[in-house]
Amino acid sequence: MEIQLHSLILLCGPDFSVKHAWAQNNFCAHEIVTHAHVSHTLTGHITSTINRSEIREEIKHQVRLRLSLGQQVVLILDHTSHVDVHPWADLCDSLGTNMYVVLFNQKLTTSRAPCVRAEQVQFSKLCVQKILAVGDVHGDYNAMKMAYDHAQRNNLHVVWLGDVVDYGDHNLKCVHLAYQSVKNRQAHMIWGNHERKIGKWLDAHMGSQYRGRMSEANQKTIREIVSLAPHRQQRFLSAWKFLEQASYQVLHLGAWTFTHGAIHPDAGQQNSHRLPGVAGEWAYFGEVHTQTPNTEGYPQRCWNWVDQLPPNAKVVVGHDWVDRTHMQVTVKTGIQGAQVWCVDTGSSKGGHLSALEIDLNTNKWETKVFTP
Numbered sequence: 001m002e003i004q005l006h007s008l009i010l011l012c013g014p015d016f017s018v019k020h021a022w023a024q025n026n027f028c029a030h031e032i033v034t035h036a037h038v039s040h041t042l043t044g045h046i047t048s049t050i051n052r053s054e055i056r057e058e059i060k061h062q063v064r065l066r067l068s069l070g071q072q073v074v075l076i077l078d079h080t081s082h083v084d085v086h087p088w089a090d091l092c093d094s095l096g097t098n099m100y101v102v103l104f105n106q107k108l109t110t111s112r113a114p115c116v117r118a119e120q121v122q123f124s125k126l127c128v129q130k131i132l133a134v135g136d137v138h139g140d141y142n143a144m145k146m147a148y149d150h151a152q153r154n155n156l157h158v159v160w161l162g163d164v165v166d167y168g169d170h171n172l173k174c175v176h177l178a179y180q181s182v183k184n185r186q187a188h189m190i191w192g193n194h195e196r197k198i199g200k201w202l203d204a205h206m207g208s209q210y211r212g213r214m215s216e217a218n219q220k221t222i223r224e225i226v227s228l229a230p231h232r233q234q235r236f237l238s239a240w241k242f243l244e245q246a247s248y249q250v251l252h253l254g255a256w257t258f259t260h261g262a263i264h265p266d267a268g269q270q271n272s273h274r275l276p277g278v279a280g281e282w283a284y285f286g287e288v289h290t291q292t293p294n295t296e297g298y299p300q301r302c303w304n305w306v307d308q309l310p311p312n313a314k315v316v317v318g319h320d321w322v323d324r325t326h327m328q329v330t331v332k333t334g335i336q337g338a339q340v341w342c343v344d345t346g347s348s349k350g351g352h353l354s355a356l357e358i359d360l361n362t363n364k365w366e367t368k369v370f371t372p
Helices: 016-026 035-043 052-068 086-095 141-153 171-183 193-203 216-226 230-246 277-285
Strands: 007-012 032-034 073-076 098-103 115-117 130-134 157-160 187-189 250-253 256-259 314-317 330-333 339-342 353-359 365-370
Touching: 007 016, 007 086, 016 032, 016 073, 032 035, 032 052, 035 052, 052 073, 052 086, 052 230, 086 098, 086 230, 130 141, 141 157, 141 171, 141 353, 141 365, 157 171, 171 187, 171 216, 171 230, 193 216, 193 230, 193 277
Parallel strands: 007 073, 007 098, 032 073, 098 115, 130 157, 157 187, 256 314, 314 339
Antiparallel strands: 130 353, 250 256, 330 339, 353 365
């Protein structure tokens, strides 16, 4: 069994050292929670006279907080006999996350979560051969689902190029599909400028402390969020935080680079969660004319950055609906021979959803269009 990302993993069995060693070998240190660690955090001592019920409450608080922030949690239980998984299953249900029970020399059956022996857990390394780089979805769930289904049928790893929200009518369904595909290791997510803005609104106490201007496109997503029942809102926020943490601004796969807006010379060759300064702004918004007045409230973008790319560079971007006449994927070539594919073709804005199918072994590519 392969454990999905953004899950709670309970390690059950009598031998703490075996469970802890297994956890350390397979997970990051910050993902592991133990009774001793929480006790030390609360009191400064691994062993203390603090009430065990208080430690249990703090463990539950930490697990809930981490899951709600989009993290994965490995909880090493001290129990050697009966294990009540129901409170943990209820917690995961409330946040919309998965729970797995990993057994070490212990029998346990429950209908609330998969039970698996440690030696049966799979940790597959991502081996990407072919990619489907999908342009700005902007709330068109039906087209997004068509692209995802095409990728599944043809064993393609999806790269969502950002801006899955705003403009369309099914923004939260699009977020959920992106979340599920990334959690299942079927996709990577590029964080676009529209995700950035909605994220800032969410971080400002659901907009109550937000001082910026929200466009009508943003408001369509916001109306969906505020209309959710409280428990569904909590699940959405947990999924959003995971997707935000798991996303990239610049992603390198094989000879190809993926971003939302543009590649700044300072972006580097490493996969980047968030870039500082101008490099981050370019990744979100593209390069803009600093001396040219805005058009209809938006800065005018330019493509000088393409000429700064090194020879043989292959970059795929969204963000700009370049070809509004034929609504086709546009290829730009830099003076040093670099190529940039512009995959945004106006989904939910009068155009349609396009994607680039790429074979990383041969570097051959072809365009795909998804119209429900």
